Each structure stands twice: as structure tokens, then as C-alpha cells.
Amino acid sequence: MWDETTLNMLVQGVGETLYMTLMSTLFAYLIGLPAGILLVTSAKDGIRPRPALYKTLDVIVNVTRSIPFLILLVAIIPFTRMVAGTTIGPTAAIVPLTLSAAPFVARLVESSLKEVDVGVVEAAQSMGASDAQIIRKVLIPEAVPSLIVGCVIAVTTILGYSAMAGFVGGGGLGTIAINYGLYRYQNDMMLVTVVLLVLIVQLFQGIGMRLAGVNDKRKK
């Protein structure tokens, strides 16, 4: 099985998987990071409580998080076509992956920012910091190690979902696993794709934890 075609296919599969995962993570953070910040600042004990805004965001996040990924994948096909111009291939898969990961990312960001000591925020306020300065210079920098850990969780989760997108022609290792491993009973191919996915997860986990450690100044 280790002919050039197969190898090329696997290399392409890895490339597509990384592309889908990283792009989806990026877009999910573009939506989820501001949403997470708003969830923290508009909460009752936040720096600018806005109960109506908080409640609305909270409900949106909970509802979108409850939709199973496979259902979302199919349900938003028209939207995917509108945004990506197609409904198959890795670029198309980025749309549902982003939409499904964004609320999850919002919650991850929210919980990271909530770890920041309220006393530090109060100290910044006592120095005359504005809300925007508190977000930029206190909440986010102080939460960096935790935000990185959250990002690793997001990446690995999206990676798992990207394999699911392979079921409906999303491309990447997921598609290979299904087309060869499942439909053609090529168990060795299935094994190879799984091993590759495990290696990718390990890689992200390793890099992420290292980055989080280096950036954590809270330890002696």
C-alpha cells in the first residue's frame, strides 16, 4: 500500500486537516474571543454590567452549543454555499466548523478571563484605567496562560470535528479514513489515519502546553 499515490494522498490529507483545523480555530476565535470578553464584562459582577446583553449572549451560546455538529453541518449547507462558494472540500468545511466552535471558544475565553483576580481589576480601576484599558492591559495579559490552554482544547476539539466533516466530503484525514478504512475495509489505512490524527493532537498539545508554561509567570 505504500506506493507514491497513497503517500501523496496521506500528505495531502494531513495538509487539508491542518488547514481546516487552523483556519476554523482562527475564525472561531475572531467570533468567540470578543463574545467571551463581552460575556465577562457585561456579567452582573463584570466591569460594565449589562444584564440584557449578557442574557442574550448567554442564550445564543447555549443554544448554538446544543446543536449536534453533524446536524449543523447539514442544516447550514445553503449558508456554506453562500460563504465558501461550494459545499464540499476543506474550505467548505471551515464554515460549519467555525460556527460550531465559536460558542465553545466564547465559553473557554469567558472561563479564562474569570480566573483573573477581581482585586487586580479593582487596582487598575483605582489607577484610573478605562474599561477598554482593563480588557487590553489587565484581563487578557493576566489570563494568557489559561487562554493558551483553552486554545489547545479548542484546536484539538476542532480537529476531531474536522474528521467528522470528512463524512460529508470535507476532505482531510477524515475523508481518507472513511473512504478507504471504512468503505473498503482497509484496516491498515484506517490505522494510519488514526495514528496521524493522534500525532497531530500530540503536536498541538505539546506546543500549547509549552507556550502556556513559558508564559506563566505565576510560578516561582
Place this chain on the structure above:
Amino acid sequence: MSQPIIEIRSLGKTFHTQNAEVHALNDINLSMEKGDIFGIIGMSGAGKSTLVRCINMLERPTEGTVLFDGRDLSGLSNRELREARRSMGMIFQQFNLLMQRTALGNICFPMEIAGADKAPAKKRAKELLELVGLSDRAKAYPAQLSGGQKQRVAIARALATDPKVLLCDEATSALDPTTTRSILALLKDINRRLGITIVIITHEMSVIEEICNRVAIISDSRIAETGLVRDIFNRPKTAAAQKLVYPEGRYSQRPISKRCMRIVFDGSSSFEPVIANMVLENKAPVNIMYADTKNIDGKAFGQMVVQLPEDKDLAQKMFDYIRAKGLSAEEVSDYVG
């Protein structure tokens, strides 16, 4: 007298909880002069932390006003208030340093907030580190510093924007006695050298005694008593003040027959065995109920409670003896040791 730097007028703060209204502060009137080290003391829950937060409007008072340097803070817009807060440094019990910034970075922080240029800010931060005696720890992160060092960084940070007032919220309560003394000495030094008015919130009378010149005693959300530390320490009038000033806080409303004398050593007498001499002269024993005195530069500081003989004349003689020595003595018939 010059205009007070902080003037609090009939200030009140009410918190609305789900089922009830909590009056954290009630009709507070205080005035602090430039250069004062003003202590606000009270038991936990008395409202002192809320009071200090009302001074810089971290808590908006529900009634009354706070005048800072003649300016009514409650009437300011958010932007003006942020501006005004730069003239008021604040330090906290838990230090509240940015854990992800070095000592130097923490001190630069308020200057960054105020929009200062990086290079001069860094230079100023280094000067401040030197002022608090930590020039060698500029690159250390808070997690690498001891409690006392963290509070020194916090003090330097609070001074970065050249404030007129330094608010200290239980600044020494998380520190051991030796470190507490060194932090208090630093605050006193800052007050003297830079002329910054300091407001100290504490529950420890020893802190007030050590550095404050004026004190307000807060009890049940109200100011019970206010005045010079010396006066209140020598002759506390209200029950709240007596509770804090009298040793161990074992003050009881119920008078008992035993006659006791409380002697205050305020540094005006030299460190001599005054009790022993009194006993020798009157040839009658006394029972020492409580003593907490220390010898600072050959002067006696602190207080002592002795139980006097039942004989009224003899007791009076002892009072006269103590007073003749230049010490302040008062009868505390209801002291329960």
C-alpha cells in the same frame, strides 16, 4: 487652617440585596488635612473598606459628597473621575499586583494607563523601586517576591502618578509583625519626604499608634469618634473606641467593683520602673492585669492596667504618683481582665 485635602460630608452607602437594604455607611463626616496620616479603624464589617472605596469612588456613595482637593468627586463624569483617581494612589491587603508583569512592569502600569511615554516611565519606575528599597528586584515577577516585597512594589506603583493621597486598605494585615513595621516605616517616610497624605484603613490599633496622627473610629457604619491619636488613645470616650483601645478588647459594659487604673505611656516619660517605684513609695501591692509597653529610644510607649488596693485614699495616692510622673492615668472600674 488650610483647605482639607479630603472632605467627606454626610456620606452614606446603601447596598440593595435581594431581600434587604444594607446600610454599609451612615452619615459619615470626616476631614483630612494635607500631610495627615489619617487612620480609620474598626472591627471587620464596620464599613471601613467601603468607606475607603467611596473616597476614590470605586464605590459610588448613595448619599453625601466627597471633596478631593476642593472638588466634588460625586459630580464628575467617568472620564473626569479616572483623571482624578490618578491623584489618589491605593494599596491593598492582597497587594493586587499584575502577576504576568515584572516589578518594574507593574510600576510602569499606571503611567501606561495615563498615556505616558515608555522611556521616561521606565526611568521613573526605577527611581521608585529605589525609593522602596527594591532596585535589585526590578526583573522579578510578583510570584518570586515575599509579601513585604510585593507590598513595596504596590506602594511604588501607587506613587507612580505622583498622587496627593495614598489610600491603604488593610495594607499590612497580610504581613507578619516585623514586615508590618518596616512597611509602616516606609509609609511614614513617604509621608514625610514627599508630603503625601496617607489614609490607613486597619483593624489593628497598633498600626494607628505606630504611624497615624489622626484617627476616626468607625463602628456600626458610623463614625463613633474622631480626633488626634494621642487624645483618643489616652482617653477613649465611646464604647467603640474603648473596645479598640483597651487591651485585648475585653471591655464589658457591666461594671465590676474592682478598681483598676489604666496607665498610658506616650513617650513623654523615660523608661524607668515606675510601677515598682509607686509600690515601694506607697508600700502597697498592685496587681498587674495587663501590660504592653516597649522601649523606643529610651522612652516608654504602650499601656498597662493595674488593679489598685481597695483603700480609696491609697488608690488616689497612686493616681497622683503616676500623674506626677507625667503619665496619663484613668480609672477603668469596669475593666475585666
